[in-house]
Amino acid sequence: MxxxxxxxxxxxxxxxxxxxxxxxxxxxxxxxxxxxxxxxxxxxxxxxxxxxxxxxxxxxxxxxxxxxxxxxxxxxxxxxxxxxxxxxxxxxxxxxxxxxxxxxxxxxxxxxxxxxxxxxxxxxxxxxxxxxxxxxxxxxxxxxxxxxxxxxxxxxxxxxxxxxxxxxxxxxxxxGGFSVPSPAGPLYLLETAQKGAFTLELTANGLAGHGSMLNERNAVQSLARTVAAIADHPFPLLLTPTTREFLDRLGEAFGLSDTRNDPEQALAAVGEIGRIIGATLRHTATPVALNAGGAPNVIPAHAHARIDCRSVPGHEEEFLAELRRLIPPGITSEVVPRGSGHEYALDDNLAGTITAALLAEDPTAQLVPFCMSSAxxxxxxxxxxxxxxxxxxxxxxxxxxxxxxxxxxxxxxxxxxxxxxxxxxxxxxxxx
CATH class of the missing domain: 3.40.630.10 (Zn peptidases)
Structure with a gap:
């Protein structure tokens, strides 16, 4: 050729x-x-x-x-x-x-x-x-x-x-396909998985009133507590085959042990790319929009929030169930799908062909799969x-x-x- x-x-x-x-x-x-x-x-x-x-x-x-x-x-x-x-x-x-x-x-x-x-x-x-x-x-x-x-x-x-x-x-x-330096040679990260994405729309309905008065049905207050509870929730570590292999390979390349139970050491070793990888090890729910009221002295009857949710592939339903447990009565929710996650095994033919193409240009190249945090x-x-x-x-x-x-x-x-x-x-x- x-x-x-x-x-x-x-x-x-x-x-x-x-x-x-x-x-x-x-x-x-x-x-x-x-x-x-x-x-x-x-x-x-x-x-x-x-x-x-x-x-x-x-x-x-x-x-x-x-x-x-x-x-x-x-x-x-x-x-x-x-x-x-x-x-x-x-x-x-x-x-x-x-x-x-x-x-x-x-x-x-x-x-x-x-x-x-x-x-x-x-x-x-x-x-x-x-x-x-x-x-x-x-x-x-x-x-x-x-x-x-x-x-x-x-x-x-x-x-x-x-x-x-x-x-x-x-x-x-x-x-994917870009290199990350390591003591064992450059690691070329191949994306084999992506997290799923959906928007969680929250609405709190309360009692409108004057801002100077006590109000036990304050929609803004109720919504703020719910948003904070979701944002602060410690979603557990959830490793897929892709993320387990990624952590194992990083452990080998950087001489680290027990990277599955202590992934933070591996993420620190790869520098800025750790920001992407770290977000793939668990579900994430990030508030991105709040909307309520307008007048400085009026408690609004309704308050709305939007939360960007990213699910570990293969675990979407349990993520939704966990989110719903954090939403109290009186707060309505709507899920707006934005794309399902996926994870694919890397067959020998594809992996071998990509590796050979890399090695022809970089004799120390190593191919490592990873999961993408966004879509x-x-x-x-x-x-x-x-x-x-x-x-x-x-x-x-x-x-x-x-x-x-x-x-x-x-x-x-x-x-x-x-x-x-x-x-x-x-x-x-x-x-x-």
Whole structure:
């Protein structure tokens, strides 16, 4: 197999920079211009991209790259075109400049996730120009609206156009594939599980009255106590097969013992990524909104709260039961689903192929599964029975805070990480 070298290395940087310069801020700028950019490059590589819109301007691009062995189930490779908002006054560079500086490509979407879109486009272009093909068919999905739930993107596609993915059994997308340093060599974290998500809406109904008077039916007071009880509740440690293996592997890499019973030592060892992993070891319920009254001297009759709930995959019902025990009579609740959690075993073929692709570029690489604390478009594609994994291969430079790049100020991706990821992705698609 011929590996992608220069000029592919410069092309992926160009693609990433140009994609960042197309503002696709969710809720403000539709994805159509970025979708047209992607479709033009796919067509230039000889593919036949299909553009579908879940709403005017909310564009999705689907294409199929034929493989050498058509009898194998196709692989779905998906990424989202939209990004979260960015205030230019907070940034060192303009967030939609795509500036290349100090060995990095800067801008909103550099790691979430126009870096992966650029790598996909580069690999497709390189393969097709060289007359190469992936081992199996690859279904490419560049989707809208992931940052706002996928209503016009993956959720809409899986509901309205499921036939496009009907024969796919496995998928890769965000978040995973990045390196974490350890004494035993870099650990590349592969996302094999995600927590489920739902919103808990609480309403307290009380007796309206004057703020100067005693009121035993104060809706605000009742709701505040309930919200505090939920937020302060010590949900127990709940390890799944993924999190148990993650803790075991960290124990081996860092020379730690009993990481399952004392996970905090392992989380401290991996630095900032421990913030993500720590949130996957138990259910979480985080208050995100409170709304009641308005006048300074009026006790309102009603008070409302919204709680962001994330469930350990496979344990959603017991989580709900535990939450309901914390809600007293007089407080009504409504559960608004936002996506079921999932957890997939890592079969030998997938693990072996990813590991081999990493080792070809980093001889000390080790593949380690992990659970994601938040949700991605995988929640939608998994409803079709597709096993979804997070794999955006990046060998990260030392000293950076990769976690803070997601939705953060001065988001950027190293040029070396981009070119590394492109080579790994090329090998993976060629051999899986």
């Amino acid at each position: 011929t590996s992608p070298e220069e000029p592919s290395a410069s092309r992926v940087v160009q693609y990433c920079s140009e994609l960042i310069s197309i503002d696709t801020t969710v809720g403000h700028q539709p994805e159509r211009k970025a979708a047209e950019y992607v479709a033009e490059r796919l067509a230039g590589a000889g593919l036949e991209p299909l553009m579908l819109e879940g709403a005017p301007g909310r564009s999705n691009v689907i294409a199929r790259m034929p493989g050498r062995e058509p009898g194998l189930a196709p692989l779905l490779v998906h990424g989202h075109l939209d990004v979260v908002p960015a205030d230019p006054s907070d940034w060192s560079v303009h967030p939609f400049s795509g500036e290349i500086r100090d060995g990095y490509v800067w801008g909103r979407g550099a790691v979430d996730m126009k870096d992966m879109l650029a790598m996909i486009l580069d690999v497709v272009t390189t393969m097709r120009a060289a007359g190469q093909a992936p081992r199996r068919d690859v279904v490419l999905a560049f989707v809208a609206d992931e940052e706002d739930g996928g209503t016009h993107g993956a959720a809409w596609l899986t509901e309205k156009h499921p036939h496009l993915f009907a024969d796919c059994e496995t998928a890769i997308g965000e978040v 991605t478009d995988a929640r939608h594609f998994s409803r079709l029975g597709i096993r979804c994994y997070g794999f955006v291969p990046l060998r990260l430079p030392p000293g950076g805070d990769f976690v803070s790049m997601f939705h953060g100020i001065d988001e950027r991706v190293a040029v070396d990480s981009l070119t590394f990821g492109t080579r790994v992705l090329h090998r993976f698609l060629s051999t899986y």
